[in-house]
Amino acid sequence: MKILKIMSYVITVPFTLILLFINLNPQFGSNPKKIEKKYYSAYSNYEDGEFKNKESTALFTDEMSFWDFFKTEINREPVKELIPLDLDINSFISNNSNEIELVWLGHSAFILNINGVIVLLDPMLGNHAAPVPLPSLKRYSSQLAFDIDEIEKIDFVIYSHDHYDHLDYPTIKKIKDKVGLFIVPLGVGNHLEGWGVNKNSIKELNWEESYKHNEIDFVCLPARHFSGRGPLNRNSTLWSSWAIKSPLGKIYFSGDSGYGSHFEEIGLTHGPFDISLIDCGQYNKAWKFSHMFPEQSIKAAKDLKSEYLIPIHWGAFTLSSHSWIEPPEVVSMEAVRLQQKYLLPEIGQILRLGADNKTSKTWWRNFSQAQQYD
Template structure:
């Protein structure tokens, strides 16, 4: 019996090592030479990136198994929509010719297409079916279709990523967009994955927190977030995570990425606000990991902190990655925002969002599903 158990453990370990070392979706891995390069970052210590606050807590193997067991065995009523979410379709010709007011199109979860200053920019483009390294390792996303299939998206001027988790950085998506993307902007270390997937190093710019860069007539700022990173067990925190500020001469946008609630929101608001639109994480939360994902009430307060004229909840209505009802984020956020007198916009996937529009004519579309 003992011999059998040892053999099973050995086979499982060897299978895991082969899978993670040779399956391409796991991406690149930090080298000793690159660790030396990242020593200049205040966030990089002892071979890993760190939050300003000492979170998240490193879980033991037993704690990790317990958390995984809880997640996969807890049944949550209404955890998924009863049908695929409705998607408003776009015409690729019209997208290519667009030159009007700065606008955004939500592709679900945290993925956006931004058209601004005659540029097309993708933010955390994730068009995979599951948020996992392999299609068999995750549940399907809530929207089977997209406003515009990735193959039909015209020339992409820039792609911005916030961190390397599977629901934000997808291997198959990168393969489909890398040859028609002019440049990629990522936090420190994330470029290793892109390079491993065939993106030339000359097309990648890595930034640390508070670093600014000019991309022709736009300003991009890599700003802090309180989160973590890693695409497999032995690469945790070896790449940086961030939020982003995107500015033109007339528009100012904030993208929170993934983050727990912390003081960086006020810092960003004081330095770069007010924002015409703040795209704020609101979903996949639990009190067990509250340091790295905000509760909906905290999302509303963070919108106030960054001095947003209006916010849009993101990181919800895409995947089931936590133990709450799928509509819980929007209900709780709107209730708190009303108390704070904060405008919350709720477009459907594919619906046009004009950055500076303050009319807020969006429907409560989730109530009909």
């Protein structure tokens, strides 16, 4: 009997401590309320309390074992700190010269200036892609392309989903009082409200719904992925991609997504796109339905009718087993073979839609071990 009691404590105490940690740590966010779940149930992409993909999507495959994940390739992270270009943020945000400018901030984060309207995409500006500061999930750089404190006003913030490497609690705490409107997939607003964002500053959308500001359309579109910030809320919020349309041009933002038929459908309905920002990093065979290998990213760009592809979801964190430079190296080879124009900007570099943008083909090699790709 005494042994059973001890075993009970051994099991119960750690479990209770974990639950307390999750409930008390704001990083884990907030779950949708009962009334919101009832509202979601009217949508075709919500079933049995969870959002679902348009195509059957296994979270894991049996093509890669748990141990295979730790048989890492060489060069999983930079050999020295990755220093971004220094962006003159005041000059950038004050430009209203009837054009679209965009700057990659690493991983999937971008800042856009659409004729004076400032937009952030998945602004993960924190140091760790996790709810706790794990050294293995630390950002490659100790500094960003600019200091977010220098911006007084951000017109819109767009999020694709609620994973830690996209929706970052420390970033929200820094920017929440500067933002005019957060535009997010269904359910993600609960996290924002829990972190102090005014409900009136949040607009939630389902796939194929949109929000219009003057001549700019923000269209929420399908992605093939999943969501959740804790062990008990998998797929409780929606994941999405986005089309940003204006008379000055069109940009597609994939968020995180595996390859699927939705790209061709989006290309037919909302394309062509001047630039498509497409998931191309942190992939492996185990979750091949939730992220894309570089060859698939190029195929998605072509499906979307993209003039230019910019591969994203790399350059800031190591979240998978491949070399950190594999995405740009493979894209730069395969895009030529498949006749897809592409750009590989440095972090902090300004690009302009319609301009003859010049990007270094191999800037990442300055921070990397020598490695050959065939």
